[in-house]
Amino acid sequence: MQPVRPTLPPTQGPGPTDARPVSLWARDLPADVSVGAHSHAWGQLTYAHNGMMRVSAQDSSWIVPPQRALWIAPHVVHEVTMLEAACLSPLRIHASRDPFGGERCRVVEVSSLLRELIAALETGEQPRDPGRAFLLGELILDELARAPSRPIRVPLPRDKRLKGLCEGLIAAPGDTQTLADWARAVGASERTLARLFDRELGMSFGQWRQQVRLAHGACLIARGLPLWQVAQQLGYASQSAFTAMFRKTFGTTPSAFFAGDRGLKN
Incomplete structure (x- = not known):
């Protein structure tokens, strides 16, 4: 809770x-x-x-x-x-x-x-x-x-069970619990939650958690936190794993994405 x-x-x-x-x-x-x-x-x-x-x-x-x-x-x-x-x-x-x-x-x-x-x-x-x-x-x-636009958006659900799960992950993006773990916590079956993610958010649990982590990561990078610390805080196994996911989503590396921001550290 x-x-x-x-x-x-x-x-x-x-x-x-x-x-x-x-x-x-x-x-x-x-x-x-x-x-x-x-x-x-x-x-x-x-x-x-x-x-x-x-x-x-x-x-x-x-x-x-x-x-x-x-x-x-x-x-x-x-x-x-x-x-x-x-x-x-x-x-x-x-x-x-x-x-x-x-x-x-x-x-x-x-x-x-x-x-x-x-x-x-x-x-x-x-x-x-x-x-x-x-x-x-x-x-x-x-x-x-x-002003350039930076489209880092996390969709939110309406279903109460899914809402509790999503709020928990937004508050703690490095959380590594599986969908089955969350299903037990919110009182719904894993299959039900998977169906709700697809219906309400248009993506899987893993894809949505990735969006949350990238949104948090972009903010941490903008504040000047080194990439290895960002990866660690967000539950990635390594800096390279986080960078690969960032590149897959935004088509560029974190360094290039934030080239104009102050205080960027690699």
Whole structure:
């Protein structure tokens, strides 16, 4: 059984307007707390400049490090769980200025310029100098539209038995229990769970666990953890086994995938 995390309400405060289409409302959050399921009339770029978080929306989950952010379109219900203590700094973007043409959720790479623009908006430019805040917002929207996408997505199930299994593996991606082990834990037969994986997630148990491990691994690599430690934490027998799986999924090595990120170690 997974521990119950404290659940916080979403941040309050004014949303974006036609005159100021980008706004920001930041707050410091400790690890292991969740911002409960909610939605907004505006779009949101879910971003934290330090620490890692997990965002759930549209029957999917994304693990987001500081080098990434997740776009969530207006009216999409989502939940944020802090995997590490961080300053959560979501950008609120007016629905009429959607930078991704109606796409519901999208992982984007946060460039150095975008990171500095967000920091400038966060440090008090909004109330102190509305004109400058507007210009910063326009630059942010322009940079967002150019940001590369990083599609590291983990689909989530609706079935309660499968949901408990999946939440357990997301919390502990290095877990090596077999599907038969999990079947005993959740009170279902191995055949039933295998059928549910295929029906609800469109993949096998092994394939889904691989997606979870790769999502966690990408975040650990982005934070600068050496590849051998990443492989060890995720339950791979060796660094080469993890690299082979990464290459099979993304068509490139971890080093090439994160060539633009800071702090990459091999």
